[in-house]
Amino acid sequence: MSTTATTTSTTRPGPLPSLRMRVLRHVRSPLVWTWLLGTVFMMALANHFTQSAFDRALLDDAYAIASHLRADDEGEVALQLTDSELKAALFDQAEYVYYAVYRSDGSQLAGEPLPLLPWDESEPVSYRETLYNGQLVRAVALRSAVGEQQLSIVMMHTTRVRDSLIQHLFLYAAIPQLTLLVLLLWWLHHRIGQDMAPLAALQRSLSRRDAQDLAPIPPSAPATTREIEQLRQTTNALLARIADNVEAQREFAGNVAHEVRTPLAGIKALADYGLGHADPAVQQQQLQRISDSVARASHLVDQLLLLALSDEASAVQLAPVAAAEQVQQAVLRHWDAASRARIDLGAEGLDTAEAEQLRIAADANLLAAMLDNLILNALRYGGQSVTVALQAADDGGSVELAVIDDGPGMSEEQCQAAMQRWQQGPSGQSLGQGAGLGLAIVAKLAHLQQARFQLAPRSEGPGLRASLVFSAVQNRAPGEP
Known part of the structure; x- marks a missing residue:
């Protein structure tokens, strides 16, 4: 039994030519062809005028012979030139x-016996x-x-x-041109x-x-072309x-290492404490605390991932979005959590026909x-009522989505500070929950979508009003799904 091994060789492409050689090749071919065509045209022109000059001299000799042809009294024609003349x-x-003179019948009158050529008899001169x-x-x-002949x-x-x-x-024309071409x-x-x-x-x-x-790459030499300078600037960008x-990425890694270490250490401490007690009630209590800590750690990781996404994105693709539908879905997502916390979560401005047509x-x-x-912050730090309101501006150019609570609220200075990373309001500091990222994430995402984020105390009563103002787009036509 024999085994045949087949070796497949991959043909590698040869080295690519340099850009200088490619440009020179593109320039060289037209120049060489121009030189060749110019040389051919010059030779044709020189041959034409040289031929014309020699033909004229040859015709002058024929006229000189014709001027010495004479007819005698009997009508006989003879060449009136001696041999020396x-x-x-x-x-x-x-x-x-060489010369020859022929009569109309083809007989030779004088000169050498030159061959008769097929001349054009209709022309007085033929070459x-x-x-x-x-x-x-x-x-x-x-x-x-x-005479009559x-x-x-x-x-x-x-x-010759x-x-x-x-x-x-x-030689005198083509060689200098070739030299100039090489130079x-x-x-x-x-x-x-x-x-x-x-x-x-x-x-x-x-x-x-x-x-x-x-x-950034510094310019090592003065830029010779706009394209090369633009390439350097684009590379720097x-x-x-x-x-x-x-x-x-480095900041995200540092944030994860810093913020996740604490809840993980707390989870381990809770697990060790539960494992050290044989009482089922204590173990159940510790398991519940571990579950709460895991939920907080999971929420923190989600916040960190969303923050990293907002930092890396330079722009997002905006599209028409139904504002009322987004508000309704957001309220439904947090309805169970609000019910467990005995917080009244509701929405305003969704019941009108105009609200259903709003697009942002x-x-x-x-x-x-x-x-x-915004809703999680309101449920966690607000009071007993949270409302998500939808309202269009009077001119129809913008739409506001606001989350309003009746909690203790904050001052204007505290609101501005709370929108910075790793900053919490008094309620968050006292409860010891959260990482101070939620409002900073909202501000960054609003900027990416060309929207405005505002956090301010409520105008009537205690609490906060967190509003998002988006640009409105053309409303749908009546009857459009």
């Missing part, structure tokens, strides 16, 4: 020049390129009438000088590197930074948010937590 007229130091004696030549055919003067000229001139034009690419590479220097400095600063260092979150801009879950904190 013909050589002087067609002399060229670097090229070979062609062809091979003659193994060489590339440029030919021109000139139609001319001498139609003649064709054909001139052929080799193209023309080709050499075009090559020199290419331009080098300059771009240097300038792009200078512009990217702050980005590289930012990268080095972040790579050398310790994980615990959340201080992110570091600031991370530092705030880390600080909130809030987060439903956070609003429920705020109402729970």
